[in-house]
Amino acid sequence: MSSTAVLGCMFGDEAKAKIVDVLANNSDFVVRFQGGSNAGHTIVSNGKKIVLHSVPSGILYDKTVCILGSGVVVDPFALNEEITQLEKQGINVSNRFFIDPRAHIVLPIHQELDSKSENDKRNRTKIGTTKKGIGPTYADKSARFGIRFSDLYNIDYLKERLTNLYFSHHLEISKEEIDKLVESLSEISKKFEPFKMQVPYFINEQYEKGADIIFEGAQGTLLDIDYGTFPFVTSSHTVSGSITIGCGISPKKIDRIVGVFKSYFSRVGEGPFPTELFDEIGNTIREQGHEFGSTTGRPRRCGWFDAIAAKYSAMINGVDEIALTLLDVLSGLKTIKICTAYIIDGKRTLEFPYDTNSLNNCVPEYIELPGWNEDITKIKKYDDLPKNAKNYIESIEELMDKKVSIVSVGPDRNQTIFRS
Numbered sequence: 001m002s003s004t005a006v007l008g009c010m011f012g013d014e015a016k017a018k019i020v021d022v023l024a025n026n027s028d029f030v031v032r033f034q035g036g037s038n039a040g041h042t043i044v045s046n047g048k049k050i051v052l053h054s055v056p057s058g059i060l061y062d063k064t065v066c067i068l069g070s071g072v073v074v075d076p077f078a079l080n081e082e083i084t085q086l087e088k089q090g091i092n093v094s095n096r097f098f099i100d101p102r103a104h105i106v107l108p109i110h111q112e113l114d115s116k117s118e119n120d121k122r123n124r125t126k127i128g129t130t131k132k133g134i135g136p137t138y139a140d141k142s143a144r145f146g147i148r149f150s151d152l153y154n155i156d157y158l159k160e161r162l163t164n165l166y167f168s169h170h171l172e173i174s175k176e177e178i179d180k181l182v183e184s185l186s187e188i189s190k191k192f193e194p195f196k197m198q199v200p201y202f203i204n205e206q207y208e209k210g211a212d213i214i215f216e217g218a219q220g221t222l223l224d225i226d227y228g229t230f231p232f233v234t235s236s237h238t239v240s241g242s243i244t245i246g247c248g249i250s251p252k253k254i255d256r257i258v259g260v261f262k263s264y265f266s267r268v269g270e271g272p273f274p275t276e277l278f279d280e281i282g283n284t285i286r287e288q289g290h291e292f293g294s295t296t297g298r299p300r301r302c303g304w305f306d307a308i309a310a311k312y313s314a315m316i317n318g319v320d321e322i323a324l325t326l327l328d329v330l331s332g333l334k335t336i337k338i339c340t341a342y343i344i345d346g347k348r349t350l351e352f353p354y355d356t357n358s359l360n361n362c363v364p365e366y367i368e369l370p371g372w373n374e375d376i377t378k379i380k381k382y383d384d385l386p387k388n389a390k391n392y393i394e395s396i397e398e399l400m401d402k403k404v405s406i407v408s409v410g411p412d413r414n415q416t417i418f419r420s
């Protein structure tokens, strides 16, 4: 029996999809348990780039079955488009892609509400969301006005629920508008009918049978609704605890937790970022790392590796081992810094603060390590990495008291170094 969780442990965009893709080679199932089409998962195989938003990253392997658990929010229109694009590229999803009927549906109203609140001048806390309607959908789920995937298969009930949903937002919708929306949803739901799956029964049974399962996280720990930099977070739980709720499996059945960390930090959207770089080095990292959002195209903010935030994240998730990605991006820097403490109001701390103000006011304390100039993108063995690159990795290991078991030195599958 074996299950592995692959989780982003920073502000998202840690290149989790690449790690899932590499590990999915040996996996029977890849299951997503939270988030929605706000995620942008980029995979490069043989030079070909594929960006996934809702479909799990195992879809590129013919034998891997991909599943969305109840904790995911599904935009049926966006998903339909994503599947059509995959099919055009020769990737067939039939009998290989399933959705829990409990999953909530993202509707146009949710995207409108998301955009409206982000654009409204009266809103003093702009989050910088992806405007994919994620927050309003999860809010409606908690408020019990949301629409579930299963509701698409009962037209009368769906109409009633939609009317109620609009009522809950104090919005008017005519019978004709409801009928039109239901009609377009019905068309998609016919196509999606074979995707319906009782995920908790299926996944538990498969685990007992000894299947190899990957739980694929979206976004990152520091965007978790509770443990992230609230309110500058996404609206779901992104941490390992969310797996059990988001697909109906016991925590006892998560055997291995791989924390994905970038070799530096990045963030897209608003919110505190203690080690953010505003200088040429930040620009160099952004350019070399192609740090532009895969969902929104926005430039990502870049900064030094923050061992305080990383340790906090590893603790909350129970990370067993680290996958360190984008190491190649740091090649050419004369020196590289790692944040090892925060100074807040004159006091030194090793704890990640719970409030945004402290994070905004904290002054990072750094250690400085020598960089390397060599191109490392073709290196296959750990021992062949430049001495200073190994020193950087081993410093992270020491600071975090965790093993770096995977090092990624480029976007392609084969640019991955496994350490025994």
Ligand code: IMP
Residues within 6 Å of the ligand: 011, 012, 013, 038, 039, 040, 127, 128, 129, 130, 131, 132, 133, 134, 135, 218, 219, 223, 232, 233, 234, 235, 268, 269, 270
């Ligand atoms: P939302 O998830 O669209 O509501 O956006 C909330 C915050 O999470 C914003 O700062 C987004 O930029 C960020 N976010 C959402 N999804 C991702 C992701 O997949 N990668 C990185 N940041 C994300």
